Amino acid sequence: MVKVRFAPSPTGYLHIGGARTALINWLHAKKTGGKFVLRVEDTDEERSTPEMTQAILDGLSWLGITWDEGPHFQSHNKHIHQELSYKMLANGTAYRCFCSKDELERRKNALAKPEEWRYDGKCRGISKDESDRRALAGEFFVIRCRIPEGKIEWDDVVKGKISFDASQIEDLVLLRSDASPTYNLSVVADDYSMGITHIIRGEDHISNTPKQIAIYKALGIEPPLFGHLPLILGPDKKKLSKRHGTTSVIAYKDEGILPLAMFNFLASMGASLDENRCLTREEIVERFELQKLKKSPSVFDRERLNFLNGKLIGGMPLDEIRELAAPAFKKLYPFLPFPDDKAVDLMRSRARNVPELATTLYPFAADDFYYDEKTLTKLNVESVKKNFLGLIYKLSSIEDPSWNAAEIEKALRAYAEERGIHAKELIHPSRLFLTGKGESPSIFDLFEAMGKQASLKRLERGLNFLNAG
């Protein structure tokens, strides 16, 4: 059975890249009927915090990524990892290195090209007896993995064949001088003990893979399958980072991005889904194929995320929209009543995110809004002063039960004809008075959704405003 894992280190929020890695793993698990396990790589005690762990969990949950197992904490397995390194020491695939950091640094800098430094294997040849003796005597040491000669290669699930010459890989440290296990050791140990079948992670781990394969082999274990995902780039084609603005996935929640939109967006990077709408998670699972992922990196395109989000909002069931918009509205305007469904339904098509929708709902709840300056200056003030009292009178003559878009339109157009003016002369100012904006949905729908009383009140307010000013 397929078993995959997402193994973040809790040293920061769940960022876009991590979220995508998690998502791909999740999709592959779902697609194959496998399991998705969550493992927190908290072995860096300096930088790991419980808050960050929680933040990552929250991020995943928000996206709708659920885990079948875990979260496991890598730090809990420390002693197992230590034992493993001693096992390697015993079978000769690892050895003690007594070089101090300073000494290593010195040797490195002594090189003509220090940047080409790799551990020189100085302690490789120390005999077992001498090694034991020095260790016993209390000398500090690290345990390093003995990388055998030859090639280390694997068939990457997404990239294809990748090959490293062992000479390029240094004898990496397995156990530090404080006896704490190193990342590569811990990862191998945990992946093995958890029965992980596919290690799907970011491309930035490619160079770790030969090291880990070497450890698997030293331990006499068959390595799992590896798949390395291309990174997500910023608009400048560099690895996405804080410099590019928001990278924490959860921050998009506050920007009004819906989890499903983000899910679609992330799933579509490097994969071909239906580009034109938001799919359900199930549909995405159906279309997903690990082997078909693109090998080259993608640029994070906020425009497309927005598009997807807008599509999602436009096509959602009304009650779902209300549930999203109501809290957002409450947050913006704590003391105002939330407008009814008619208003929500009317305004949703032009909103690309939730806060935007909430903002446009304001005129339905209150009438103290400002008028858009630009639209105001374009207004034919004289015409309004001349005609609006009559318009208000005309509209007020519509009986309450007949207050609907069709009737209102009939009345307004009839009135325009009576006065010998174009309907636009009434429509545009009405729009401004009703919403404060120069653009809105159909004015007649607006009248209807707002209700007779509120509509007329807003028209009066507008007229008074112009008369006063």
Add this chain to the structure above:
RNA sequence: GGCCCGUUCGUUCAGCGGUUAGGACGCCGGCCUCUCACGUCGGUAACACGGGUUCGAGUCCCGUACGGGCUACCA
């Protein structure tokens, strides 16, 4: 510097030896119309370069260029 990975419209995803190189986002224009959005119709725009292989190459191979990643007793 070394090693590894990559390279189709501005962005994104198709294309898997024979296509007028397609779809989407963005942008521009038309339609709809009371405005904006939606929708719809149309337009813009790409195979990094050079060599091979082949009757034929975006598609296969090799170089070059460019981009990216890694190069810790971090993960």
